[in-house]
Amino acid sequence: MRDMEAPVKDARPRDREATRQRLLSAARALFAEHGYEQVTVRQIAAAADANIALVGRYFGSKAGLFGAVLAGEPTVLQVIDGDPEGLVHRLAEYAAARMHADPESPILRSVERSAGDPEIRALVRERLHSTVVAKLSEQLDGPDVAARARMATAVFLGVGLIRRLIGPIEATPADVRRLTAVFEACLAEEPDN
Amino acid sequence: MRDMEAPVKDARPRDREATRQRLLSAARALFAEHGYEQVTVRQIAAAADANIALVGRYFGSKAGLFGAVLAGEPTVLQVIDGDPEGLVHRLAEYAAARMHADPESPILRSVERSAGDPEIRALVRERLHSTVVAKLSEQLDGPDVAARARMATAVFLGVGLIRRLIGPIEATPADVRRLTAVFEACLAEEPDN
């Protein structure tokens, strides 16, 4: 009973694609939670149990990795698609969920935190527009479609931001009703007041 | 006509308080525009035309300087005080102004950008609560006062964030009307839907 095949640290098969995916998903989680600038490539590599240099090799740079994360996201929020009838309610439910903890939407999360580098900002802006604002606009009729979609998006961002700042908030049924009214006001063709 | 009293670089009188104020106002402008982490003490010192070491001497540290900036702000947003009747409209006007460019409110601006350091986050959170959420709550009646104030604050944050991301937006009269409706929905005692 010697140490034949007793590798305490089990060797992982050398698999380029698998390693790439580990880095990608580690980066997705960390960027989503903390934002671009707050996450270091060393953290990402450690979380992915990979070597630092592989970030450079597989994605060119930290910014490249971030771009790959954004590009790999599902292109549409599930909540936006579907019948326009229940849209505002779905939006409200989703925003309420965001008050407590972020559902899986790294794009929105990234926006709240990633700001400094202009290159990164451009990436995020493009992505936010194409996946949220544009998709939301498609569901709307009437004038000022872009402005209305943008305002609803702003509410999403604000809710996420305040949660991140003051901590998780338990969304009550009254909160959901209020959010529904808020999104209705955001998306209304002509505000009534 | 020799170089008697011809100092090309005019000497500034040595004035501790004046220098402190220059640093403070330079820091206020830079933090507000770019957020805490994106601004270096070297930038602040350069903008204030002062030496780097003076930041440490007068404020202890970069975080101390940031705290001084927050503390030096007028404690209440003008828009919140006043008759509760026109509150939502004043909020809407203010938010609309934020869509185009930030009015003087470093607190809100800081929130959008300053996230990483827990110490800084605590500072911002405390300040945001005492100057915005709490003050707004005072103007409200009925249940869920804090939740309603928080939601209105979230809209502020979101509007500022999206402006910072996609650039200045010209707020139309329709935007103002929409924002008024949004704030009404945020602050309503019981949402009607």
Added chain:
DNA sequence: GGGACGAGTATACGCTCGTTTACTAGCCGC
């Protein structure tokens, strides 16, 4: 007028960052 206090300065320290380079070692075709 001379000395001391303090505003302002120059510079360096220690650290962390993203990135790069030179190397090691596993696998596959021959």
Added chain:
DNA sequence: GCGGCTAGTAAACGAGCGTATACTCGTCCC
């Protein structure tokens, strides 16, 4: 079985950061 391609590694680089130290020099009191 072995040479070469390549996934993976270790270490270092240069830059930038916040901060600390040792200094210069203007100003004011005696």
